Amino acid sequence: xxxxxxxxxxxxxxxxxxxxxxxxxxxxxxxxxxxxxxxxxxxxxxxxxxxxxxxxxxxxxxxxxxxxxxxxxxxxxxxxxxxxxxxxxxxxxxxxxxxxxxxxxxxxxxxxxxxxxxxxxxxxxxxxxxxxxxxxxxxxxxxxxxxxxxxxxxxxxxxxxxxxxxxxxxxxxxxxxxxxxxxxxxxxxxxxxxxxxxxxxxxxxxxxxxxxxxxxxxxxxxxxxxxxxxxxxxxxxxxxxxxxxxxxxxxxxxxxxxxxxxxxxxxxxxxxxxxx
Amino acid sequence: xxxxxxxxxxxxxxxxxxxxxxxxxxxxxxxxxxxxxxxxxxxxxxxxxxxxxxxxxxxxxxxxxxxxxxxxxxxxxxxxxxxxxxxxxxxxxxxxxxxxxxxxxxxxxxxxxxxxxxxxxxxxxxxxxxxxxxxxxxxxxxxxxxxxxxxxxxxxxxxxxxxxxxxxxxxxxxxxxxxxxxxxxxxxxxxxxxxxxxxxxxxxxxxxxxxxxxxxxxxxxxxxxxxxxxxxxxxxxxxxxxxxxxxxxxxxxxxxxxxxxxxxxxxxxxxxxxxxxxxxxxxxxxxxxxxxxxxxxxxxxxxxxxxxxxxxxxxxxxxxxxxxxxxxxxxxxxxxxxxxxxxxxxxxxxxxxxxxxxxxxxxxxxxxxxxxxxxxxxxxxxxxxxxxxxxxxxxxxxxxxxxxxxxxxxxxxxxxxxxxxxxxxxxxxxxxxxxxxxxxxxxxxxxxxxxxxxxxxxxxxxxxxxxxxxxxxxxxxxxxxxxxxxxxxxxxxxxxxxxxx
Numbered sequence: 001x002x003x004x005x006x007x008x009x010x011x012x013x014x015x016x017x018x019x020x021x022x023x024x025x026x027x028x029x030x031x032x033x034x035x036x037x038x039x040x041x042x043x044x045x046x047x048x049x050x051x052x053x054x055x056x057x058x059x060x061x062x063x064x065x066x067x068x069x070x071x072x073x074x075x076x077x078x079x080x081x082x083x084x085x086x087x088x089x090x091x092x093x094x095x096x097x098x099x100x101x102x103x104x105x106x107x108x109x110x111x112x113x114x115x116x117x118x119x120x121x122x123x124x125x126x127x128x129x130x131x132x133x134x135x136x137x138x139x140x141x142x143x144x145x146x147x148x149x150x151x152x153x154x155x156x157x158x159x160x161x162x163x164x165x166x167x168x169x170x171x172x173x174x175x176x177x178x179x180x181x182x183x184x185x186x187x188x189x190x191x192x193x194x195x196x197x198x199x200x201x202x203x204x205x206x207x208x209x210x211x212x213x214x215x216x217x218x219x220x221x222x223x224x225x226x227x228x229x230x231x232x233x234x235x236x237x238x239x240x241x242x243x244x245x246x247x248x249x250x251x252x253x254x255x256x257x258x259x260x261x262x263x264x265x266x267x268x269x270x271x272x273x274x275x276x
Numbered sequence: 277x278x279x280x281x282x283x284x285x286x287x288x289x290x291x292x293x294x295x296x297x298x299x300x301x302x303x304x305x306x307x308x309x310x311x312x313x314x315x316x317x318x319x320x321x322x323x324x325x326x327x328x329x330x331x332x333x334x335x336x337x338x339x340x341x342x343x344x345x346x347x348x349x350x351x352x353x354x355x356x357x358x359x360x361x362x363x364x365x366x367x368x369x370x371x372x373x374x375x376x377x378x379x380x381x382x383x384x385x386x387x388x389x390x391x392x393x394x395x396x397x398x399x400x401x402x403x404x405x406x407x408x409x410x411x412x413x414x415x416x417x418x419x420x421x422x423x424x425x426x427x428x429x430x431x432x433x434x435x436x437x438x439x440x441x442x443x444x445x446x447x448x449x450x451x452x453x454x455x456x457x458x459x460x461x462x463x464x465x466x467x468x469x470x471x472x473x474x475x476x477x478x479x480x481x482x483x484x485x486x487x488x489x490x491x492x493x494x495x496x497x498x499x500x501x502x503x504x505x506x507x508x509x510x511x512x513x514x515x516x517x518x519x520x521x522x523x524x525x526x527x528x529x530x531x532x533x534x535x536x537x538x539x540x541x542x543x544x545x546x547x548x549x550x551x552x553x554x555x556x557x558x559x560x561x562x563x564x565x566x567x568x569x570x571x572x573x574x575x576x577x578x579x580x581x582x583x584x585x586x587x588x589x590x591x592x593x594x595x596x597x598x599x600x601x602x603x604x605x606x607x608x609x610x611x612x613x614x615x616x617x618x619x620x621x622x623x624x625x626x627x628x629x630x631x632x633x634x635x636x637x638x639x640x641x642x643x644x645x646x647x648x649x650x651x652x653x654x655x656x657x658x659x660x661x662x663x664x665x666x667x668x669x670x671x672x673x674x675x676x677x678x679x680x681x682x683x684x685x686x687x688x689x690x691x692x693x694x695x696x697x698x699x700x701x702x703x704x705x706x707x708x709x710x711x712x713x714x715x716x717x718x719x720x721x722x723x724x725x726x727x728x729x730x731x732x733x734x735x736x737x738x739x740x741x742x743x744x745x746x747x748x749x750x751x752x753x754x755x756x757x758x759x760x761x762x763x764x765x766x767x768x769x770x771x772x773x774x775x776x777x
Contacts (some may be wrong), residue, residue: 023522023527023528024527027526027527027528035521037484041577041583041584041585042584042585043576043584043585043586044576044586068585069585083484084484084521085521086482086484086521086522086523086527087523087526087527088526088527089523089526215568215571215572215576215586216482216483216492216571218482218523218526218548218708218710219548219549219708219709219710220492220548220549220550220567220571220708221550221565221567221568221571222549222550222552222564222565222567222568223564223568225559226559227559232552232554232558232559234549237549237709237710250661251559251661253661254560254561254660254661254662255559255561255661257561257660258561258562258589259587259589262581262582262587263587265581265582265587266581266582266585266587269582269583270582270585
């Protein structure tokens with residue numbers, strides 16, 4: 001079983017998991033994800049690959065502790081094993097030469113945007129990185145991102161980085177002051193939807209990395225179906241990247257909330273068992 | 277292409293040789309044919325519908341040894357057994373049945389294992405009534421065939437409860453590495469055959485449990501997981517290595533594996549992509565593909581939520597669209613999870629239903645409502661995006677279509693609305709494109725299935741063979757196993773003689 005080599009809390013509630021998975025490390029590309037299950041009674045969830053080390057044969061994911069599965073993952077330690085760490089799944093992101101690309105990441109997406117920004121930079125693009133946090137103490141990987149970005153912008157609601165605006169305001173400001181050829185956004189559904197709405201009037205191509213509920217992650221079950229440009233797509237095999245201006249966001253919100261009550265029940269049951 | 281109209285000469289000779297053995301002659305003489313024909317088919321003991329439709333325990337309880345011997349005695353031991361021709365893997369049925377009659381259950385099990393590596397599974401899920409039992413002479417003469425499936429189940433269950441199959445003496449290892457893609461019925465069969473021939477077999481499976489559709493699709497009440505676990509353990513004893521959570525095409529491609537020293541491949545990756553009807557409202561919350569619904573319940577054990585973390589929507593009024601085995605499994609699962617109403621919505625009539633007769637019968641006993649000649653036209657949701665109702669249209673049967681079944685034609689103006697809060701779409705699936713997409717040069721047909729030479733199951737790439745749903749689009753466990761056996765024979769020939777066969 002794949003062994004955890006590192007698990008650390010980056011900032012409150014956001015954790016990093018580095019796992020020994022030589023085959024995945026050898027094969028993975030920006031934009032792909034792994035399916036992870038924390039223990040034998042766990043649920044399978046997708047996590048975006050945030051980094052890898054092909055020589056050491058390890059893969060890094062960053063996630064937010066929210067429900068039962070991510071809370072279980074947050075309690076694992078180096079040396080522990082995962083019953084499932086499978087991938088790399090999904091189609092890799094497009095990383096060609098576009099000109100200037102705005103890479104927007106929020107929450108766990110700050111990490112997920114990193115390999116993408118790195119590949120876009122390597123492909124000769126000017127890369128503007130915009131990260132969104134609720135407060136400055138939630139900002140992580142600043143050095144890593146600042147080092148590779150041509151420009152690094154923080155959107156923080158606490159005013160510590162200038163302004164208290166949510167991400168759309170920053171996106172509009174960047175679009176207003178320079179020509180952006182492409183926007184990529186990774187984060188929660190609300191974050192990606194907000195970025196897509198901010199770029200819609202200007203018509204700048206905006207790629208989002210969708211995060212619907214998945215079970216197998218290989219195209220077999222269809223749990224992850226999303227409507228894009230009026231057609232049903234499977235995010236796990238047709239995506240996870242899609243044109244943010246063509247996504248049916250209302251449907252995605254509803255499908256993401258399919259098991260809202262069950263998720264709370266599950267968490268309560270697990271807490272009672274784990275912390276009696 | 278599929279099935280076997282005529283027995284291959286070697287099998288025919290083997291069946292005949294067994295038929296002429298002295299013990300068989302004596303057994304034939306021991307009971308007169310009239311007497312054999314007088315015995316009625318021994319009924320399969322079952323849990324009562326009211327008892328079983330609330331849990332996931334197995335419905336059929338299996339024949340007792342006495343009953344199995346009585347059932348075996350019904351077999352007339354025909355000189356030219358038509359039942360063998362009806363079996364896609366060519367089991368020497370009369371010999372195993374007569375071994376049961378003789379009381380030598382271990383020998384009967386060994387006989388079946390010569391042709392079938394998953395007998396406890398086939399005894400439960402094969403559509404015997406359209407295969408071996410359909411061609412049974414007794415069935416033609418008296419109307420009720422020998423219960424070959426029930427006997428196969430009895431023999432293999434007896435073997436398992438007695439400590440499991442004995443690993444046969446294996447030939448010296450050939451040292452040749454074979455990769456099997458997918459641990460479903462086709463992959464497990466190919467792995468077993470190739471391991472018995474002395475090859476080094478690794479099975480690569482995308483999910484975390486072996487079995488493919490046997491583990492994620494077919495519910496516990498029809499095929500207990502313990503049986504599958506025993507069959508997989510047997511393969512491990514034969515020397516088969518399993519690599520779970522390994523997605524061939526993504527974790528490594530066929531070409532990557534070739535570079536690692538695998539010389540031959542068997543692709544049994546199954547039919548991966550669930551079909552939908554492309555009607556309005558299909559993405560509402562509460563509308564599932566059968567694959568997702570059954571995977572949550574079976575593989576992820578959502579029936580034991582929240583002890584297991586994966587939830588499933590229970591549904592009060594459940595509608596399952598389709599008339600195949602998967603539809604029956606889904607609707608009976610919904611009933612067990614507490615649905616007050618569990619409906620089958622099928623566009624043709626009862627006689628066209630592709631499901632096994634026994635499953636339909638069991639479903640009816642358990643209180644499933646069947647709505648024939650009906651199709652959904654749209655689903656209606658509430659303000660939260662959850663399905664609340666569906667609109668259906670009545671059909672009538674017109675002229676026969678390409679499948680020979682009468683085509684359902686909509687009755688104009690027959691739309692009606694019915695309340696539902698759970699919909700499971702069980703209308704088939706398409707082949708998973710992952711391997712064709714990542715294997716340059718692999719020939720694929722217009723429906724996305726891998727093209728093969730049906731005699732050897734060889735694909736367009738040297739050393740790469742395929743079978744089961746990835747070549748057929750959607751078939752049965754036993755047909756997948758038949759493909760795997762032919763492929764394994766061809767792979768063995770290739771590895772030994774270097775022929776392209």
